[in-house]
Each structure stands twice: as C-alpha cells, then as structure tokens.
Amino acid sequence: MILEARGITHYYKNDLALDNVNFTAQKGEFIAIVGESGGGKSTLLSILSSLLRPTLGELFFEGKAYTQITNIDAFRQKDIGFIFQFHYLISYLTVLENIKLASLNPHDGYVETLLKQCGIEAIQNKYPDEISGGQRQRAAIVRALVNHPKVLFADEPTGNLDSHNSQNIYELFKTLSKGGTTIIIATHDRKVSEYADTLIEVNDGKIL
Numbered sequence: 001m002i003l004e005a006r007g008i009t010h011y012y013k014n015d016l017a018l019d020n021v022n023f024t025a026q027k028g029e030f031i032a033i034v035g036e037s038g039g040g041k042s043t044l045l046s047i048l049s050s051l052l053r054p055t056l057g058e059l060f061f062e063g064k065a066y067t068q069i070t071n072i073d074a075f076r077q078k079d080i081g082f083i084f085q086f087h088y089l090i091s092y093l094t095v096l097e098n099i100k101l102a103s104l105n106p107h108d109g110y111v112e113t114l115l116k117q118c119g120i121e122a123i124q125n126k127y128p129d130e131i132s133g134g135q136r137q138r139a140a141i142v143r144a145l146v147n148h149p150k151v152l153f154a155d156e157p158t159g160n161l162d163s164h165n166s167q168n169i170y171e172l173f174k175t176l177s178k179g180g181t182t183i184i185i186a187t188h189d190r191k192v193s194e195y196a197d198t199l200i201e202v203n204d205g206k207i208l
C-alpha cells in the first residue's frame with residue numbers, strides 16, 4: 001500500500017465536505033474518483049495530495065503519517081505530481097521551458113523521453129497559446145512527471161478535452177500505472193471506467 005487515508009472528515013467553515021472517508025491506493029494502481037458536482041472529489045484529492053489538511057483523520061504515505069513527514073516541500077516536489085484542470089503553463093515560456101522549470105534535473109534526458117512518450121516532442125518549442133488544449137494538457141502531464149513521482153494526482157485532467165484526446169490521456173495513465181506509478185484522478189467522465197483499475201464514487205461527502 002502506497003497511500004492510506006483513515007476517517008477523513010473535512011469542513012469548510014461549517015459546511016461538511018467529506019464525511020469519514022477511508023481510502024487506500026496500491027503501488028501502480030489507477031484509481032478514478034467519480035461522482036456528482038459538489039460531491040467532494042476535489043476536496044478528497046487535495047487532502048490525499050497533502051495540499052489541504054483535513055479537519056479530522058489520518059493520512060499515510062508508504063506507512064508514514066503525513067504529520068511525521070519532516071520535509072513536506074521535498075515530498076511535494078519529488079514523491080508526488082499534480083495536474084490541475086487548468087494547466088497553468090507559463091505563457092511567456094515554451095513547452096520545453098515550462099517543463100524544465102519544474103525539473104530538479106533538467107539535463108538528465110528524462111524530459112526528452114517523456115515528451116516522446118506523451119507525443120508532444122514536435123511542439124516542445126512552441127508557446128502555450130500556439131498549441132491545442134490536448135497538447136497543453138499533455139505538457140502539464142509531462143511537467144508533473146519530470147521528477148519521477150510515485151503518485152500522480154490529477155483533478156479533471158480531461159475536463160476541457162474532446163473524447164479522442166481524453167482517451168489518449170487515459171491510455172497514457174494506464175501505461176504509467178503499468179510502469180509502477182500510482183495514478184489518482186478526479187473526473188466527471190464515466191468513460192474513465194474503461195481504463196481505471198478502481199472506480200470510487202464520492203457523493204455528498206461519502207464514498208459509496
């Protein structure tokens with residue numbers, strides 16, 4: 001087990017967003033969190049990825065409690081990767097420059113490997129506003145992968161993509177998970193069930 005959450009409850013002020021949720025992820029597992037809008041998917045993803053501290057509950061990464069991780073910045077930089085719905089590439093930098101900015105070892109050749117694997121080698125020297133939404137999303141995926149994260153989190157990674165581009169991204173996640181990277185995504189897209197190992201439904205703050 002790479003990640004475990006026990007009894008996660010989260011309130012935003014007085015509003016209950018998550019109600020006693022338990023969650024586990026295995027190494028190399030591809031997990032999709034689905035459910036209605038406002039159900040708690042993004043809240044759960046933010047908590048699992050250490051961005052948001054839950055009101056109640058415990059979290060463990062490789063058996064170690066998040067509260068015991070002494071260098072949380074290094075954990076966020078090296079052990080996990082994030083992809084947000086709106087990719088937030090820097091518009092003044094090319095795709096390659098955006099990716100290298102995030103890398104701890106920008107000259108180790110891995111960026112080039114990932115660009116090839118994600119099929120965006122040809123557009124690496126273009127600026128974000130010169131490429132398609134699907135290419136931008138793939139650039140954000142490469143950026144999230146540059147430091148070899150053990151777990152990749154993505155919130156609505158295909159939110160603004162057509163079904164063809166969405167399926168390419170799910171295929172890529174599937175390949176990554178087979179290579180041992182744990183993938184945890186939140187999505188509205190039920191098509192993901194054809195690719196994910198595990199589907200978790202979150203509604204009204206509860207896992208069904």
Ligand SMILES: Nc1ncnc2c1ncn2[C@@H]1O[C@H](COP(=O)(O)OP(=O)(O)OP(=O)(O)O)[C@@H](O)[C@H]1O
Pocket residue numbers: 012015016017035036037038039040041042043044186188
């Ligand atoms: N920053 C916030 N402050 C206050 N309430 C919030 C905040 N973020 C989310 N909520 C509330 O918490 C609940 C869960 O929201 P969350 O964003 O986790 O849902 P979601 O499943 O990701 O929804 P969507 O599918 O629309 O992205 C909702 O009732 C939402 O209004």
Ligand SMILES: [Mg+2]
Pocket residue numbers: 041042043155186
């Ligand atoms: Mg959300």
